Amino acid sequence: VGGSPASIPSDGTAEAAVLNLTAVSGTSNTFLSVFPTATDGSCSTAEPSISTINVKVGVNQANRVFVKLGPAATAGNTTDVCVYNLAGSINFILDANGWFGDATASTANEFQPIGPTRVCDTRPGTQLCHNEAIPPNGTLFDEITNSNGIPGSGVVAAVLNATAIAGASNTFFTLYPADTARPNASDINASPSEVIPNSSVVQLSTVASGSGSTLAPPGSIRIYNLSGTSNIILDVAGWFGRS
Numbered sequence: 001v002g003g004s005p006a007s008i009p010s011d012g013t014a015e016a017a018v019l020n021l022t023a024v025s026g027t028s029n030t031f032l033s034v035f036p037t038a039t040d041g042s043c044s045t046a047e048p049s050i051s052t053i054n055v056k057v058g059v060n061q062a063n064r065v066f067v068k069l070g071p072a073a074t075a076g077n078t079t080d081v082c083v084y085n086l087a088g089s090i091n092f093i094l095d096a097n098g099w100f101g102d103a104t105a106s107t108a109n110e111f112q113p114i115g116p117t118r119v120c121d122t123r124p125g126t127q128l129c130h131n132e133a134i135p136p137n138g139t140l141f142d143e144i145t146n147s148n149g150i151p152g153s154g155v156v157a158a159v160l161n162a163t164a165i166a167g168a169s170n171t172f173f174t175l176y177p178a179d180t181a182r183p184n185a186s187d188i189n190a191s192p193s194e195v196i197p198n199s200s201v202v203q204l205s206t207v208a209s210g211s212g213s214t215l216a217p218p219g220s221i222r223i224y225n226l227s228g229t230s231n232i233i234l235d236v237a238g239w240f241g242r243s
Contacts, residue, residue, distance in 0.1 A: 007096050012077035014099040017069055018201050021083070021094055022062040022189060023055040028088025030055060035082055037070030043082035057088070060172075060189040064097075064199040095185035097201040098157065109156050113238040116161070117148040120223075120234035123165065134225035134232060136169070141178050142234060144204055145219030155204060155219060155241040160234050162223075163197040164190040169228025178216035179205035182224050192228065201240075 008014050023032055031051040037043060053063040069078040083092055102108065120129035120142045129142050144160075146152040164173055172186040188198045205220045216222065223232060 008079075008099045009101075010077060010079050012079075013101045014069055015078055016100040017067055017081070018097040018099065019065050019067060019081070019094050020062055020097065020185070020187060020198070020200070021052055021065055021092060022060065022186060023053055024060050024091040024093060025058055026055060026085075026088050026090030028057050028090075030085055030087040030090060032086075032090070032092060033084040034065050034067050034094075035084070036068045036078075037072070037080045037082055039071065039074065041071050041073040041076060041080065043084070045084075047086065048084055055090075059191075060170075062186065062189050062198050064201070066100075069099075093186070095183075095187075098203075109240040110242060111159075111238055111240055114149045114236065117236045118233065119144060119148055119236050120232065122231040122233075129232075129234070133229050134223060135229050136225065136227050139182070139222050139224045141210070141214065141216035141220050141222045143217050143220045144236065144239075146217075148236065150236065150239055151241075152219065155239045157201055157203045157240040158221070158236055159238045159240075160200045160202060160236055161197055162188055162200055163195065163233040163235075164188045165195050165231040165233065166193050167225070167228045167230030168192060171225055171227040171230060173226075173230075173232065174224040175200050175202045175221050176224070177203045177205045178220035178222045179207050179209040179218075182222070190230070199237075 031054045033048040034052045055061045122129045144158045173188045187200045
């Protein structure tokens with residue numbers, strides 16, 4: 001995965017990746033599996049014994065996956081994964097959130113688990129996340145650090161469970177650092193009135209961004225909703241950084 005700096009290095013440093021798999025409008029009930037390539041870079045065509053996502057015909061649905069990487073060719077660096085589809089024809093999307101590798105690298109950060117903690121609930125009366133639903137093509141921010149057992153410094157990313165609640169339209173949500181432009185990626189795909197969760201690993205902002213009521217402090221994320229008005233819940237399970 002490219003970018004500046006590269007999202008996932010291709011020099012063999014990365015041994016596993018955190019990806020969001022979205023199944024898009026398949027022609028049959030099916031399941032998709034994500035797994036590493038074989039030692040020669042090939043993908044097995046045999047039905048795998050594991051599934052990453054189970055999806056009904058015509059549905060757009062996402063699931064987070066932590067997957068080991070394999071080589072693109074014999075003796076190659078660990079860079080690739082395979083995606084298997086059981087039945088029908090289907091499109092899929094893979095969005096990258098991060099990677100695991102050498103713990104001694106200068107970019108390495110430790111995972112710090114906490115008891116599941118609710119940090120955002122836009123439903124009326126909760127007093128979390130500005131107490132307002134997200135409008136169509138709208139964005140709100142939420143500060144993740146500095147409360148609920150998460151320190152105010154040294155935190156680079158959070159592990160979240162995001163739940164979309166009873167939106168008015170087919171939509172998707174994107175969670176991303178508050179100080180960056182919205183990426184071409186998604187975290188949850190939801191149908192009208194559906195309540196659906198997905199896990200996410202999200203980098204946090206390093207500087208304040210925005211202005212006025214949209215000013216997000218460091219340690220924040222933004223949550224984007226494509227279509228219809230919808231509520232959302234965020235629960236934190238842990239964070240990456242230095243204890």
